[in-house]
Amino acid sequence: MKPPPYVLSQGVLATIGNALLHAFAIGIGTSHEANKSQHEARPRVPSVKQRSKAQCPSEGHAKTIVKGRWGMCEFTGKCANIIQSWNPVVLGLLDSLPYDEEVMVWGRRWIVKTSTLGERHGYGVYACEDIIVEDSARCRREGPTLFPYGGPIYKRRHWNWILTQHPEWKTFALEMDTFAGSTRRHNDVKVIDGDPIRSGNIVGFINNTVGTHPKRRANCEWVFVEGPPLAPYGQTYHEDHCLVIATRTIRSGDELFTHYEWS
């Protein structure tokens, strides 16, 4: 998944009149185009065409079982060393993400349960409280921060290696810094593995507006943020990160939707 990585300027979140946000208002920009204001990017997803064909160096095809939050998974060659362990708690996410149970993430209550799209489309994320977005904030993409897109971060090249061995890992991958104006080479782009099971990443359960009947309206978007989140969530997390922000008022009981493509 490669949802829209909007980039906010330094001042944007500072103006958000939300007490919670003020607690961890973020300094923002991009690592390669600092101080550039908002970039709107088309949401994109790693497609088969975009993916490099590079295989993970196999070194005699030795097989290694890598144990992690996902259970056990077999990798060969260098891939086994590339797989990172991840603790969701460092980014203020939950160590385990229960279904059908209210949880508190970044100061707000949420529930992960069957999507309004229907059972065959899996789970969705619902708000358990109202989140108000003023019209003026909406126009400037200054809606409240909901939670981060969390998971281990891989270089694109390494992520491609992983996918050659486990293509099913791709569903929740977010390319961090591909947005309009990015000058990074494709292989330099970083990818967050946001699988909810592997990463405790609640964002992974947010569904897409595309093709929905009746038509769902997006109520949140992704933004790329340079540097770690401020306290209390950035105490031990030192990477650039991505956030989900509300783009319109979300009422208690509403399911979150955004616009992304997937392959």
Ligand SMILES: C[S@@+](CC[C@H](N)C(=O)[O-])C[C@H]1O[C@@H](n2cnc3c(N)ncnc32)[C@H](O)[C@@H]1O
């Ligand atoms: C990022 S996940 C979203 C969470 C997913 N519902 C789950 O339980 O894992 C993306 C997957 O959800 C499903 N999905 C999301 N939005 C959809 C939509 N508008 N129509 C149909 N399926 C959708 C697709 O199976 C897609 O691969």
